[in-house]
Amino acid sequence: MFLGLTEAMTEITAAITSGLGPIYLVNNPKELLSSLPGTLVDLVIQICATFILFIAVLVFFWKPITKILEARREAIDKELIEAEAAKANAILVEDELRKTLDEAKEKVKEMLDQAVKDANVKKEEIIASAKEEAKRRLENLEFELEQEKKNMESSIKKEIVDIAFAAAEKIVQKEIDQKKYLDVVDDILKGGN
Numbered sequence: 354m355f356l357g358l359t360e361a362m363t364e365i366t367a368a369i370t371s372g373l374g375p376i377y378l379v380n381n382p383k384e385l386l387s388s389l390p391g392t393l394v395d396l397v398i399q400i401c402a403t404f405i406l407f408i409a410v411l412v413f414f415w416k417p418i419t420k421i422l423e424a425r426r427e428a429i430d431k432e433l434i435e436a437e438a439a440k441a442n443a444i445l446v447e448d449e450l451r452k453t454l455d456e457a458k459e460k461v462k463e464m465l466d467q468a469v470k471d472a473n474v475k476k477e478e479i480i481a482s483a484k485e486e487a488k489r490r491l492e493n494l495e496f497e498l499e500q501e502k503k504n505m506e507s508s509i510k511k512e513i514v515d516i517a518f519a520a521a522e523k524i525v526q527k528e529i530d531q532k533k534y535l536d537v538v539d540d541i542l543k544g545g546n
């Protein structure tokens with residue numbers, strides 16, 4: 354499979370000779386000198402063919418290829434400029450979004466603070482209202498108790514008067530004016546003579 358160095362050189366020489374024709378080595382100067390005019394003609398033909406090929410490429414292909422390359426370069430430059438503009442725009446949009454987010458956070462914080470304040474005010478109002486209601490109920494209760502006390506006193510007075518009147522009627526065994534008697538009992542109860 355692997356060739357030795359001499360075998361590889363022989364194979365390379367054979368391939369070049371079959372493709373380009375015989376190669377004259379300096380080791381054989383007689384053959385080189387005798388074939389020099391043919392080789393020189395081949396060399397001139399090769400140089401002319403290369404020059405003609407260069408001119409054909411220059412005339413027929415150079416401008417279209419240059420135009421294609423220039424158009425491609427302009428398109429790439431345009432894409433790069435657009436990419437830079439898009440990047441700058443993205444940075445601006447990101448900054449705007451960050452500002453908007455910060456503003457939204459600030460608004461939410463303000464709203465929460467306001468809600469806490471409103472809740473505290475509402476709480477104070479409810480407490481004040483409850484205290485006022487309790488005070489009002491206490492006053493009503495005190496008033497009702499006072500009224501009940503007066504009613505009880507009146508009821509007790511009436512009972513005392515009735516009992517006293519009944520006792521006096523039995524003692525005196527005659528009819529007494531009840532109005533005068535009530536006035537006298539009231540004076541007695543109030544501490545009068």
